[in-house]
Amino acid sequence: AQTVTQSQPEMSVQEAETVTLSCTYDTSESDYYLFWYKQPPSRQMILVIRQEAYKQQNATENRFSVNFQKAAKSFSLKISDSQLGDAAMYFCAYRGFRGNQFYFGTGTSLTVIP
Amino acid sequence: EAQVTQNPRYLITVTGKKLTVTCSQNMNHEYMSWYRQDPGLGLRQIYYSMNVEVTDKGDVPEGYKVSRKEKRNFPLILESPSPNQTSLYFCASSPLAGTYNEQFFGPGTRLTVL
Numbered sequence: 001a002q003t004v005t006q007s008q009p010e011m012s013v014q015e016a017e018t019v020t021l022s023c024t025y026d027t028s029e030s031d032y033y034l035f036w037y038k039q040p041p042s043r044q045m046i047l048v049i050r051q052e053a054y055k056q057q058n059a060t061e062n063r064f065s066v067n068f069q070k071a072a073k074s075f076s077l078k079i080s081d082s083q084l085g086d087a088a089m090y091f092c093a094y095r096g097f098r099g100n101q102f103y104f105g106t107g108t109s110l111t112v113i114p
Numbered sequence: 115e116a117q118v119t120q121n122p123r124y125l126i127t128v129t130g131k132k133l134t135v136t137c138s139q140n141m142n143h144e145y146m147s148w149y150r151q152d153p154g155l156g157l158r159q160i161y162y163s164m165n166v167e168v169t170d171k172g173d174v175p176e177g178y179k180v181s182r183k184e185k186r187n188f189p190l191i192l193e194s195p196s197p198n199q200t201s202l203y204f205c206a207s208s209p210l211a212g213t214y215n216e217q218f219f220g221p222g223t224r225l226t227v228l
Contacts (some may be wrong), residue, residue: 009154035216045204045219084220091156095215101172102147102206102217106156 002027004094006105013082014113020067021077021108023092030034031097036067039089039107048090051075079110087112116141120205120220127195128228135190135223137205144210146188147172148180149215150201157204161186165209195227 003026013019013068025034036048051059059066063083067076079086092105118139127133139146147162149172159172163182177199179191188207192199200226206217 006156033215043202043222045206045217050216062116093157100170101162102159104149104157106154 002029002094002096002101002103004092004105006090006108008094008108009106010019010109010111012111012113013079013084013086015084017082018078019082021079021090021092021110023075023077023105025073025075025092025103027073027094027096029096033095033097034066035095036064036066036075036077037091037092037093037104038086039091040085040087045091049077065099065114082106082112084112084114086110116218118205118207118218118220120142120203120223123221125226125228126226128155129196130194133192133195133225135203135205135225137188137190137220138186139188139207139218140186141207141209141218142185143207143218145217146182146205146207148178148188148190149204149206150199151204151222152175152201160190160203195225199225200227201225202204202220 005024032053034051038046038048049061063080065078089107094103121136144165148160149157151157158174161180163169205220208217
């Protein structure tokens with residue numbers, strides 16, 4: 001089974017600064033999808049950004065961007081100009097190309113300091 | 115509005131009393147899935163379904179049952195709940211094919227088994 005590892009249980013960042021959350025994964029597949037989800041205190045799971053493994057270009061969504069290193073099996077999330085509303089639990093997730101199972105990391109709790 | 119709904123949102127029950135958590139989606143998604151979220155463990159997949167009458171085990175299926183008789187519904191059944199099934203449960207759905215295959219999550223069900 002694939003595994004997804006988030007080695008930072010907690011992170012903090014000053015408002016307006018930049019923070020990077022780490023994620024590594026283990027797979028033998030060549031095609032797959034990677035996601036970052038945000039879970040605020042409301043517990044709702046919200047998609048932040050996604051990356052298809054066959055695309056070399058790193059995905060970007062406004063202040064959120066990823067650093068996808070396929071050979072290293074690394075998928076980090078960079079949050080620029082951090083805002084108080086970014087405070088949440090962040091989960092990295094993997095889905096194989098056939099789309100049958102999803103695998104999530106254990107999460108990183110992000111605190112934004114005013 | 116496109117959404118995944120779960121009911122109930124909160125449930126307190128006793129050991130051994132059968133319960134069902136309902137899940138419904140209105141996006142005509144083929145894929146549906148159940149997860150449990152526990153502190154320090156992230157989200158773990160319980161069961162998933164690729165389409166009507168097609169279900170398969172995820173990583174933690176013991177003590178749970180599912181059925182997929184209609185495309186929109188995917189109930190989670192606990193035949194004899196035990197305290198170790200106290201958790202936060204999420205239902206999710208996604209299309210199987212196409213570029214946008216991230217999962218859409220329900221609001222979660224907080225289950226306590228006494």
